[in-house]
Amino acid sequence: MMLxxxxxxxxxxHRFDPRTKFGLTLLFVVAAALIRNPLAMFALLAxxxxxxxxxxxxxxxxxxxxxPLWPITLVILVLGSFTWxxxxxxxxxxxxxxxxxxxxxxxxxTMALRVDALAFAFSLLLWTxxxxxxxxxxxxxxxxxxxxxxxxxxxxxxxTFGRIFGEIMEAQESRGLVIPRNPLRAxxxxxxxxxxxxxxxxxxxxxxxxxxxxxxxxxxxRRTSRRQLxxxxxxxxxxxxxxxxxxxxxxxxxx
Amino acid sequence: MTPPLVSVQELWFRYDDGPPALxxxxxxxxxxxxxxxxxxxxxxxxxxxxxxxxxxxxxxGRVLVEGVDTRRRQVGEWARxxxxxxxxxxxxxxxxxxxxxxxxxxxxxxxxxxxxxxRVNAALEALGLRDAADVPPAALGYGLRRKVALAAVLAxxxxxxxxxEPTNGLDAGSARDFLEVVAQRHRQGTxxxxxxxxxxxxxxxxxxxxxxxxxxxxxxxxxxAVLGDAALLRKAGLEPLPVTHTAxxxxxxxxxxxxxxxxxxxxxxxxxVRAAAGGGEVGQ
Ligand SMILES: Nc1ncnc2c1ncn2[C@@H]1O[C@H](COP(=O)(O)OP(=O)(O)O)[C@@H](O)[C@H]1O
Ligand SMILES: [Mg+2]
Numbered sequence: 001m002m003l004x005x006x007x008x009x010x011x012x013x014h015r016f017d018p019r020t021k022f023g024l025t026l027l028f029v030v031a032a033a034l035i036r037n038p039l040a041m042f043a044l045l046a047x048x049x050x051x052x053x054x055x056x057x058x059x060x061x062x063x064x065x066x067x068p069l070w071p072i073t074l075v076i077l078v079l080g081s082f083t084w085x086x087x088x089x090x091x092x093x094x095x096x097x098x099x100x101x102x103x104x105x106x107x108x109x110t111m112a113l114r115v116d117a118l119a120f121a122f123s124l125l126l127w128t129x130x131x132x133x134x135x136x137x138x139x140x141x142x143x144x145x146x147x148x149x150x151x152x153x154x155x156x157x158x159x160t161f162g163r164i165f166g167e168i169m170e171a172q173e174s175r176g177l178v179i180p181r182n183p184l185r186a187x188x189x190x191x192x193x194x195x196x197x198x199x200x201x202x203x204x205x206x207x208x209x210x211x212x213x214x215x216x217x218x219x220x221x222r223r224t225s226r227r228q229l230x231x232x233x234x235x236x237x238x239x240x241x242x243x244x245x246x247x248x249x250x251x252x253x254x255x
Numbered sequence: 256m257t258p259p260l261v262s263v264q265e266l267w268f269r270y271d272d273g274p275p276a277l278x279x280x281x282x283x284x285x286x287x288x289x290x291x292x293x294x295x296x297x298x299x300x301x302x303x304x305x306x307x308x309x310x311x312x313x314x315x316g317r318v319l320v321e322g323v324d325t326r327r328r329q330v331g332e333w334a335r336x337x338x339x340x341x342x343x344x345x346x347x348x349x350x351x352x353x354x355x356x357x358x359x360x361x362x363x364x365x366x367x368x369x370x371x372x373x374r375v376n377a378a379l380e381a382l383g384l385r386d387a388a389d390v391p392p393a394a395l396g397y398g399l400r401r402k403v404a405l406a407a408v409l410a411x412x413x414x415x416x417x418x419x420e421p422t423n424g425l426d427a428g429s430a431r432d433f434l435e436v437v438a439q440r441h442r443q444g445t446x447x448x449x450x451x452x453x454x455x456x457x458x459x460x461x462x463x464x465x466x467x468x469x470x471x472x473x474x475x476x477x478x479x480a481v482l483g484d485a486a487l488l489r490k491a492g493l494e495p496l497p498v499t500h501t502a503x504x505x506x507x508x509x510x511x512x513x514x515x516x517x518x519x520x521x522x523x524x525x526x527x528v529r530a531a532a533g534g535g536e537v538g539q
Contacts, residue, residue, distance in 0.1 A: 060271035176334030176363035
């Protein structure tokens, strides 16, 4: 199926109950939201590379995730490095109200890595969980089936947009677009790439809604399910272990 | 002698850690040619043409554009020589008006003023888009967006225009209209590389055909010879043109004087009338 990011494998992370994987994803998201130190954020991002690799997700998939991610990372780095107003004590460069200093740059690095970590936290979930399992898991957590399906499907669009991003890049480069090395200019040069991506996203949402309606989605009042979920001991261990590690790290280091 | 526009030498390519998608492909594209690239899905057609302007770089072997290795320049630097039309117009469209969209590529080449006006207006004229010049292209219907995309690459005024399955999803009439615009540019000297599944369109427009099969070139020669070789096409997973079948069956049935290289219905009709009327006898 075109929308599928799932990597079929009988590997350790794959075998967790989908609810466990939701729980772990939530832990990663919380960690990404709370961590303020760029080194710690980097470590989290590294962990989110090691986990999928050790569960037989091919390196090519990780690279594919980076392709649309790095221009976004770049834009955040550039825009985030500027501070507006009087700003910090130590400043490298100032132009009127705008300044760049070590504090703002570190903050921008953390912010960029945070976005990367969030993207990888969700990618890990999607690489290791079938769409049917995602829907079943979300439904069992109490979400209405329609909402579960919508959520699972929109998450599955991530790889599609990665591919489309690559195609847009190819098209615009063929028209003569050269992404400059200067990151300030690079951020602007990405406009002819990001705008078609947004337009395509809007069109896709439209088509998806029509396709679901055409298949009679929303017509039946009660849905049948044929999927059984079971929590095993490994699931409990992973969730408990993950929570403890997160708490210890956050509390001990005051990150 | 001037070097060929594109020279592909012993090209091997693989995506990431997959199997080779191209296995030792060699060919040249010369100025002013019209080359059809044929082959079934996954045979490596797109992978091959994306090497012509450096969108993909060889794993082994090399690709030269006017004698310069594509690895030595960025993709954008080949835009004045080579244009590539993606199948989907929405990969291109981003500007606030059709005029601006078409002007984007020439502007990047440093074209401005009267020359810019000339290029953009010529491209809009060719596709009948003069009245839509101020409309936001994203708001147009699919058929018109395809025209805008073609206008945008025509305005590049390249020496080589690469079209990757441009007529997919178009009805026969629109496909022909679309290729007529390309043919008009071809008559002015632009070389064309056309990837297509439609053997009839290939027969109609291309002078040369390259047949791909599992990452290799199965045949490369005059379009008539390649398109008329039923055995070769079948081996590469393509269904020969109906005319080829019919003419073959008629010859088997004993109709003498029917040429072997008929491809298009009009040619067939003419040859059939001649063969059936003059001398040729339909057997029992
Ligand atoms: N982006 C890609 N990543 C990995 N494999 C690819 C990619 N694009 C194409 N391929 C593979 O390379 C081979 C050739 O593909 P392609 O050049 O697109 O064929 P065609 O254009 O003739 O249909 C196929 O086996 C296809 O699965
Ligand atoms: Mg293709």
